[in-house]
Amino acid sequence: MPRLHVGDTVVFTTTKGKWGGVPGRPAHWRLVAVLEVAERFETHAEAAALYAARRMRPPGNLVVAGNPPLPVPLTLHHGKVHDGDWDAVCVERAADCGVVLACETRVLDLVDPPPILQDDLLALFGTVPNTRTPPEISEAQFDRLLAIADARRPTERNALRRAA
Incomplete structure (x- = not known):
């Protein structure tokens, strides 16, 4: 957290x-x-709602439906090779720590x-x-x-x- x-x-x-x-x-x-x-938002959904209310495009690190994660080459993935679905990795990380600043x-x-x-x-x-x-x-x-x-x-x- x-x-x-x-x-x-x-x-x-x-x-x-x-x-x-x-x-x-x-x-x-x-x-x-x-x-x-x-x-500070406690969840990605809470942050997304505020961006929508303000008619602002959500930032790339906000993991919600309709806002796909950045491609792997544009992210810092700590040297890990992601053989699976990168979107799923991002969704899992957002769920583990949902706070958005x-x-x-x-x-x-x-x-x-x-x-x-x-x-x-x-x-x-x-x-x-x-x-x-x-x-x-x-x-x-x-x-x-x-x-x-x-x-x-x-x-x-x-x-x-x-x-x-």
């Missing part, structure tokens, strides 16, 4: 890698997005997101947080993480503070 609720903020990073091919730069993460949970974008940089180095994470958290099931962080840690990212983009200082 997702532990996120309305008002919670989520930070998305890449996996650790040699992003950008910068010689001499160690493997690092990139801060890609910051989202804020705007609405609708989020507002606070920060989004898919082109050249700022790097976050291992030393940054160690200084900030004392460890490198697990990114699959990340820990809760304090508001001070969150602010410091955004400040680190801002500092890596000196020509766009405070670009990550759009929602502040």
